[in-house]
Amino acid sequence: MRAERKEREFNLRRAAILEQAEKIFSARGYYSVTMAEIANASGFAIGSLYQFFDNKENLYSTMILEKLDLMFAEINQEVNANKDVAGKIETLINAHLQFVEKNTDFFRIFLRGQSEALSETMSALRQKLIDGYFEHIAFIENFLKTGIKNGLLRKLPTHDMASALFSLIRSAANEWLLEPTKESLVSKKDFILDIFLNGVKNHEQ
Amino acid sequence: MRAERKEREFNLRRAAILEQAEKIFSARGYYSVTMAEIANASGFAIGSLYQFFDNKENLYSTMILEKLDLMFAEINQEVNANKDVAGKIETLINAHLQFVEKNTDFFRIFLRGQSEALSETMSALRQKLIDGYFEHIAFIENFLKTGIKNGLLRKLPTHDMASALFSLIRSAANEWLLEPTKESLVSKKDFILDIFLNGVKNHEQ
DNA sequence: TCATATTTTGAACGTTGGTTCAGATTATAG
DNA sequence: CTATAATCTGAACCAACGTTCAAAATATGA
Numbered sequence: 001m002r003a004e005r006k007e008r009e010f011n012l013r014r015a016a017i018l019e020q021a022e023k024i025f026s027a028r029g030y031y032s033v034t035m036a037e038i039a040n041a042s043g044f045a046i047g048s049l050y051q052f053f054d055n056k057e058n059l060y061s062t063m064i065l066e067k068l069d070l071m072f073a074e075i076n077q078e079v080n081a082n083k084d085v086a087g088k089i090e091t092l093i094n095a096h097l098q099f100v101e102k103n104t105d106f107f108r109i110f111l112r113g114q115s116e117a118l119s120e121t122m123s124a125l126r127q128k129l130i131d132g133y134f135e136h137i138a139f140i141e142n143f144l145k146t147g148i149k150n151g152l153l154r155k156l157p158t159h160d161m162a163s164a165l166f167s168l169i170r171s172a173a174n175e176w177l178l179e180p181t182k183e184s185l186v187s188k189k190d191f192i193l194d195i196f197l198n199g200v201k202n203h204e205q
Numbered sequence: 206m207r208a209e210r211k212e213r214e215f216n217l218r219r220a221a222i223l224e225q226a227e228k229i230f231s232a233r234g235y236y237s238v239t240m241a242e243i244a245n246a247s248g249f250a251i252g253s254l255y256q257f258f259d260n261k262e263n264l265y266s267t268m269i270l271e272k273l274d275l276m277f278a279e280i281n282q283e284v285n286a287n288k289d290v291a292g293k294i295e296t297l298i299n300a301h302l303q304f305v306e307k308n309t310d311f312f313r314i315f316l317r318g319q320s321e322a323l324s325e326t327m328s329a330l331r332q333k334l335i336d337g338y339f340e341h342i343a344f345i346e347n348f349l350k351t352g353i354k355n356g357l358l359r360k361l362p363t364h365d366m367a368s369a370l371f372s373l374i375r376s377a378a379n380e381w382l383l384e385p386t387k388e389s390l391v392s393k394k395d396f397i398l399d400i401f402l403n404g405v406k407n408h409e410q
Numbered sequence: 411t412c413a414t415a416t417t418t419t420g421a422a423c424g425t426t427g428g429t430t431c432a433g434a435t436t437a438t439a440g
Numbered sequence: 441c442t443a444t445a446a447t448c449t450g451a452a453c454c455a456a457c458g459t460t461c462a463a464a465a466t467a468t469g470a
Contacts, residue, residue, distance in 0.1 A: 002450070006446095030236075031235075032238040034426090034428080034448095035427075035428060037428085037430095038426075039450095044448080044449090045448060045449040045450055046428090046429085046449080046450060047429085047430075047449055048426095048447080048448055048449070049432080050429075050430085051447075051448080052373055055428075055429075056427095056428065059312065075453065078420090117238075120276075130383060133383075144405075148211050151407055152406065153405060153406060153407055154403075154406070154407045156396070156399075156400070156405060157396070159394070160396050160400075161400070161405055163376055163377075163380055164373055164376065164397075164400050164405075166376070167372045167373055167375065167376030168369055168372055168373070170372065170376075171368055171369065171371070171372030171375075172368075174427060175368060178335060186234075188365070191361070191362070191365050194361075194363070195358060195365075195366070195369050195404065196404060197404045197405060197406040198403075198404040198406055199361075199400065199401060199402045199403040199404030200349075200356060200358050200359055200361060200366055200369075200401060200402060201358060201359070201402040201403055202356055202358055202359045203408070239456085239457060239458080240457075240458060240459085241420095241457080241458095244427095249418080249419090250418060250419040250420055251419080251420065251458090251459085252418070252419055252459085252461080253417080253418055253419070253461075255458095256417075256418080259459095260458075260459075262457065263461090310469085324420065346460075411467105411470100412469105412470090413445105413469100413470095414448105414467100414468085414469090415467080415468075415469100416465105416467070416468085417460080417464105417466070418463105418464080418465070418466080419461100419462100419463085419464075419469085420451085420459090420460105420461105420463105420464105421460105421461105422459105422461095423459085423460080423461105424457105424458095424459090424460100425445080425456105425457095425458090425459100426441095426455105426456090426457090426458100427454105427455100428453105428454095428455090428456105428458105429452105429454090429455105430450105430451105430452090430453075430454100431449100431450105431451105431452095431453100432449105432456105433448105433449085433450105434447105434448080434449075435446105435447080435448070435449085436445105436446080436447070437444105437445085437446070437447085437450085438443100438444085438445075438446085439442100439443095439444090439445100440441105440442090440443090440444105440458080440461105
């Protein structure tokens, strides 16, 4: 038998487990979910899970980190497709909101915040999430700087600007996840863009 | 013996436990903390904790909810002391940042997000946190509305404006907690105020 | 000081759940 | 078809920890 096919099938089974794990973890957090549950949901025996993952912590952090990579890859690619800064900002907001809408399960976990615990694996995960965050902020800073050079943006500290923008996006996502809501999350794009660029003050009075 | 004194002493002991619990929970989350640890840190035997709290969940959620009430009470009072809207906005930011600086332990828990679990108590806590959040947003909305009537602010959806403002505050707090940092958190006040009111766009070009 | 009530204590209990592993099942190849 | 390897299975093991409660310590009031 071709080792190639064997590997492909292995990865499929692994992915199936991760997919179920994501759903379950997102609904109930890390600790209250049991391996038995995940095994059950994905159609394997408990012991089989250990063929794919060393332990529960490893399963959990693998699931999160792989999805996170996907998210940043997706967003960054879309943003980079734009030439001008204004377009990049708008696309960033849009791509982010879209990703959240398509990955609500994952985002619940992500927003729930980090993880618990002190264990080696878990604090490694925590650190990677933090690193990922700052990396993303740096990515945003990068095109905001161009915007300042352009004259499009005011000369403010770029790190603060970037984290402000990110926080507006995140809070819209957060509220949308809290209230199983009426309109699409993406529809918040214009508001975020407007308030980020222009603020709330009425300059015409 | 006066029942009064007895009660006072009971409350002191109870408060001592809550204080230690806050420190420990904030560092390591809910599940990885044991009752034995809390007992130890607060100088009681394990069994004694159960004189003050029904169980671990109850201890945890009591600690959070009491502190949360304190926070909102403190902030709202300061904000209400202002007459004009601009002052209220500035005071809101300031009071919030100040509270975070003085209660880092608590805020770590709060930002970590909600809690885990499905249990009755825990999902009740979760709901109360969410309710508290929306109540706070409504409180902010209230004076933003006045600002719109005044002509100080643009006519934007007040709920979105309020949650944008709150998210800017929270993200500053979050970053400050992540990076055990140089300058005080309160020093971010001016930036938040500026970006909230004026946005990042350079209108002079 | 003594009898009684109150409070504290922490070892022991029982449950929960992650992990293991010997045996069953399935796939492979000759 | 058969022997061997690879994979899967889930009952059993074991450690962790929340909770209990009988006994000890302490406080109270006469």
